[in-house]
Amino acid sequence: MADAPESREQWGSRTGFILAAVGSAVGLGNMWRFSYLTAENGGAAFLVLYLVLVAAVGLPVLLAELVIGRGSRLSPIGALAHYGGSRWRLLGGLFLASGFLILAYYSVIAGWTLRYALTALGGFGPDSGAYFEQVSTGATAVGWHLAFMALTIAIILGGVNRGIERVSIVLMPLLFAIICGIAIYAATLPGADAGYDFYLSIDLAQMLDFKVLAAAASQAFFSLSLGMGAILTYASYVREDENLPNEAVIIATADFAVAFVAGLAVFPLLFALGLESKVGESTLGALFITLPSAFHEMGFAGQVVGTLFFVALVFGALTSAMSLLEVVVATAIDQLGWGRPFATMALGSLCALLGVPAALDLDVLGLMDQIAGSLFLVFGGLMLSIFVGFVMPDPVGEARQGAEGVRWFGAWRLLVRTVVPAVLLVVLWQSIRALG
Ligand code: PHE
Numbered sequence: 001m002a003d004a005p006e007s008r009e010q011w012g013s014r015t016g017f018i019l020a021a022v023g024s025a026v027g028l029g030n031m032w033r034f035s036y037l038t039a040e041n042g043g044a045a046f047l048v049l050y051l052v053l054v055a056a057v058g059l060p061v062l063l064a065e066l067v068i069g070r071g072s073r074l075s076p077i078g079a080l081a082h083y084g085g086s087r088w089r090l091l092g093g094l095f096l097a098s099g100f101l102i103l104a105y106y107s108v109i110a111g112w113t114l115r116y117a118l119t120a121l122g123g124f125g126p127d128s129g130a131y132f133e134q135v136s137t138g139a140t141a142v143g144w145h146l147a148f149m150a151l152t153i154a155i156i157l158g159g160v161n162r163g164i165e166r167v168s169i170v171l172m173p174l175l176f177a178i179i180c181g182i183a184i185y186a187a188t189l190p191g192a193d194a195g196y197d198f199y200l201s202i203d204l205a206q207m208l209d210f211k212v213l214a215a216a217a218s219q220a221f222f223s224l225s226l227g228m229g230a231i232l233t234y235a236s237y238v239r240e241d242e243n244l245p246n247e248a249v250i251i252a253t254a255d256f257a258v259a260f261v262a263g264l265a266v267f268p269l270l271f272a273l274g275l276e277s278k279v280g281e282s283t284l285g286a287l288f289i290t291l292p293s294a295f296h297e298m299g300f301a302g303q304v305v306g307t308l309f310f311v312a313l314v315f316g317a318l319t320s321a322m323s324l325l326e327v328v329v330a331t332a333i334d335q336l337g338w339g340r341p342f343a344t345m346a347l348g349s350l351c352a353l354l355g356v357p358a359a360l361d362l363d364v365l366g367l368m369d370q371i372a373g374s375l376f377l378v379f380g381g382l383m384l385s386i387f388v389g390f391v392m393p394d395p396v397g398e399a400r401q402g403a404e405g406v407r408w409f410g411a412w413r414l415l416v417r418t419v420v421p422a423v424l425l426v427v428l429w430q431s432i433r434a435l436g
Helices: 014-025 028-040 044-072 076-084 086-122 128-136 139-157 159-187 192-200 210-223 230-235 244-272 276-280 286-297 300-336 340-360 362-391 395-400 409-417 419-435
Strands: none
Touching: 014 159, 014 230, 014 244, 014 300, 028 044, 028 086, 028 210, 028 244, 028 286, 028 300, 044 076, 044 192, 044 210, 044 230, 044 244, 044 362, 044 395, 044 409, 044 419, 076 086, 076 230, 076 300, 076 362, 086 128, 086 139, 086 286, 086 300, 086 340, 086 362, 128 139, 128 286, 139 159, 139 300, 139 340, 159 192, 159 244, 159 300, 192 244, 192 276, 210 362, 210 419, 230 300, 244 286, 286 300, 300 340, 340 362, 362 409, 362 419, 395 409, 409 419
């Protein structure tokens, strides 16, 4: 088993680490996936359930990943073996597979986003459905997917400090400012009220639906980058005295805030422009079709707002993709002794290749999202909760390091042993049923 090398890279500052972790969390999941799931699952009901699951299930697993990463100072495979013995390497292997698969299709969608940002600058045409079809599959999609992967690879080549941290410190505050600006602008549009109604007034009946529960839980994992070792890997670069419970709360809060504000931007905009009938027909591509229609109808304002929106989306996607690639690169460095440049180039290219089928066929993309983006993450989270709840010798002792004033360790332990595995089992069962 590889032990943590003395020369392991480290974050330059606490802020740098937090923004990098928030960068991993905030991405397409917050704007694209969150909005379409909210639309599909009844608006406010989904929002509330999602918030509850982030707090009761997401946050405990987030802290678990932080503790395992910092304590072992290793990427997932080595980290799990460090605390649980070599058979837990298998779970680390699943994390790697998730990382590969998610990055592959994630980069395809990020590629669309890149293309959209450019188009938005000149203004979208009237037929956004046809535009989506043209951009989302085929040679164009492959090209932009490869361009996006190249960008991700270039940053990961720079390493933890000069690559990931530097980029996150600049892009995250910009993203947040842009999204808030658009939400404020949307509030000034006549007719925005209907959007707030849909987004913020609750239909309790829908919250009792297992399907909505499963969607909200898997979204919590996807959005917080949990269940595949991304946060674990980032935590392997922090200093010993970092207050992990506090960091976990900050990261989860920031991630929820961005999703929430993105909803405050998207729904009023769509409703103000009379596109609400389209909100319900939500599929993978919904936002990529309805939003450009809205931007088209808004004329010049739409060019400005549309460009800013898609640029923010690109920023979010990039900092998330960085963390996905870092998991596999860090593993190759830790476990195989590869150098960072070779690991990044080789594994990044492999991932780019894996994304090509998703760029050629939307159904393949959707399937990859269902399997890796939902099923694998939820299963990974379930196994992590069992690992921290019952296998790891002294998780609370480790979490306490640097966090003397924190008082919710008892609750954490209890959640990780009971609520988290119970909820995730139900969700897993529901997701498997939905697949078959
Ligand atoms: N959290 C990212 C997003 O919301 C996606 C992601 C999932 C990143 C899993 C890393 C690991 O877009």
